[in-house]
Amino acid sequence: MNVGLFIPCYIDQFYPNAAIATLKLLQKLGVKVSYPIHQTCCGQPMANSGFEHLTTGCNELFIKNFAEFDYIVSPSGSCVLHVKEHLHSHEEEEKAQGVRKKVYELTEFLTDILKVDKLTARFPHKVGVHQSCHGQRGLKMSQMTELVAEPFSKPMQLLQMVQDLELVELSRPDECCGFGGTFCVAEEAISVKMGKDRVADHVNHGAQYITAADMSCLMHMEGILRRQNSQVKVLHIAEILNAEEV
């Protein structure tokens, strides 16, 4: 199995540890992973701002970088959803379609393709899970509280395999954090208020760490936590699933 690692631009530049943990975790699970070095971005920031028509270059580049892999895996549910829903090509639509089908967010790749049922990780802390909307409602990585349907959660299923990790329950298990891409500056007041409320739910329930399968939500919440001088930290789920803390 040949896996192409898709690391979104802001993870590449701000959160290399999340990317390194993703790579190492996949390697630990016996997967052959390559990182196409000329990748940049999925184009979502432009598309969500109404400029999808400007994403042609990004799309062609993405296809060039990733079309040959069996699977494409990324530690960002939001970027994966964008590729799944909006990647098209003028010249090579068939290849684009192939990419859309084989792109996976990390945790769903672990549960659905690798069918991971045990991990060697240990993380002796209280952890709150932030269900990022694009992962949850878009990729259906967890059941949504709005629906009358059986509950499940792929990220939690994996976190439960981590030794000594304690999950905290939240008052609102799947409320949006307010990042929303360009929304975070275009609607600054609401974005921050949503972030503060989300963070408070975790903090009030005793979380020491907030984790998610989407680094962008975490970056936003981290910004708020640090402004509040909080001791609570954010950590990408890959870093917990790959944790070897003793």
Place this chain on the structure above:
Amino acid sequence: MNSRAQILSRIKENQPELSSLPADLTAPLQYPDPVEVFSTVLSNIGGTTVPVKSYEEIQQYIKTQFADQKRIISTIPELSAVTEAGWEGQDPHSYEDIDIAVIRAHFGVAENAALWVTEELMQQRVIPFICQQLAVVVQRKDICSNMHEAYAKVADAVYGFGTFIAGPSKTADIEQSLVLGAHGPKNMTVFILEMAKD
């Protein structure tokens, strides 16, 4: 082109290709004991059920429980002994001072405690709305489980006006605080009648 023609022609131009109606929902929720569910739901929405075996029992209830009420009217002949005579057929505004109206319902629905009442059971359309308290008599055998069954019962009945009534008039417009008696009845009593012969 007048507006009617203009609207219709634009719809014809713009409506998508015909998509067919879905099949009716299969197996909607049914309750083993619809009457019990009805009573629970009614109590949750601010009403009271009173099981009775006869109209005499209802008369008795009215005489004792509503003793202090001045104006009690009913559309039910069996209750004429305890209710006002000759009230019918007046200007609807004149019913403004009715304290209690007792009417019959065709049937009740367990899932939401709604009762189906049509114009001929009200005598005047405004009656169940303008009274201070509403009491409705429904046969125990006429309580169904859900709204699909309810509309199967209504079928293609002809009526000038019909309404589902579920509990007393209410509002929560002020800070989501529930208050009974917004404009219409402040409470609702449902007599569930099970005659000995039934």
Place this chain on the structure above:
Amino acid sequence: MSTGTKDHAGLADIFNEDEARVDWHDETLWFVRAKRDKAAHTLPEWEALRENASKIKDNVLSNLHDYLLQFEAKAQQNGITVHWAADAKEHNEIVTSILKAQSVTRIVKSKSMLTEECHLNEHLQQNGIEVIDTDLGERIVQLAEEPPSHIVLPCIHKKKEEIGELFHEHLGTPQGESDPQFLTAAARVHLREKFLTRKAAITGVNFAIAETGEFVVCTNEGNADMGAHLADVHIACMGIEKIIPKRKHLAVFLRLLARSATGQPITTYSSHFNKPRAGQEMHLVLVDNGRTKQLGRADFRNSLKCIRCGACMNTCPVYRRSGGHSYHTAIAGPIGSILAPNLDMKEYADLPFASTLCGSCTNVCPVKINIHEQLYKWRQVIVKEGYADKKKAVAMKAMEFTLSHPFVYKNAGKAGRWVIKHAPFMVNNNLNLWYKQREMPEPPKQSFSEWYKKNNNE
């Protein structure tokens, strides 16, 4: 985005100046969302019911022409006078002329979002006709001279103390009295007098049945019925999309409507108006006002399936924290944001952007409108039609260039520098807006690609 003074972000900023109030507003509406969840979970067939409702509405939109004709014919047979209005102006003129023909100068009106959309009250007042809104919430905002902030809970933005103050001023209740029970009782007395003295009543319409020509009005307070059954003239106003094919389909919609709206199993009154009562005039106004245009927009037509339950507002994390008035349109929240640009794309260009696209609205919608996908699609349309901020367009072009050229991207600077300035969230170098209440992540010593080059021999 809207260049006027009334854009969503600006209005939301003002709303957020009082954080305690935002918390209160958010909690109040979240409480309604929680009640909706509880009600939905009482029905194992909930999702099948939504699917059924969605399919029925698809059928309606695909056969609207014939259903309207069928409805009109039946309603006329039943003794209802049917009118057609191409737009808000014509709707208002029709209503006014019906009232003038009867020399009516004072009327009562129950809740109708359509009449809000058409600004009927202003029109009537300009024509010397006094309108009293009889839904308690609507009466409150009317006294406050504000529009409703929510389609189901019109004064959800008001605190009981403020309502007490209004009632003291207008209804003479004791100063400082703010008990909801007391205030509701005072409104009951105040409005009963109006019901008893007004000769004409306007109501909205929740559903109109093509098969029978009847229309259904749902209220909890009973105000639509009090108005209609006491008035000599009843005028019901509806958008053309309110048609449903058969009477039995009401079972589906009445099961969904109140559960989605407030968590009640059904509204207190679901009144079916088939014929005028003896001696009464009953009019029904069918209104287009942009609906046929929306019907022609393949990506947006199913916004017309909306049954106005308000569930998308209650669940929307943005609505809960910005208030209904921040949407500066009659129908606020997610559904309003996909309806309004159809009416005026320039005026409402900001609304599709007032969302994180979290998708909760789509999940609660009882007729399964893909609201968040339509928000995304409206963004594309608004940009293409030239209603986007010019500076933003320039920034996006620069971003496009860099992100399509890996060497430009990699050479744009050391770790973090390019992203900080340009992407994915720093449109227009709005770093100050990020920084206002948040810290930036600390740039690491090396980016992942730099680490990868060193640690993997590629």
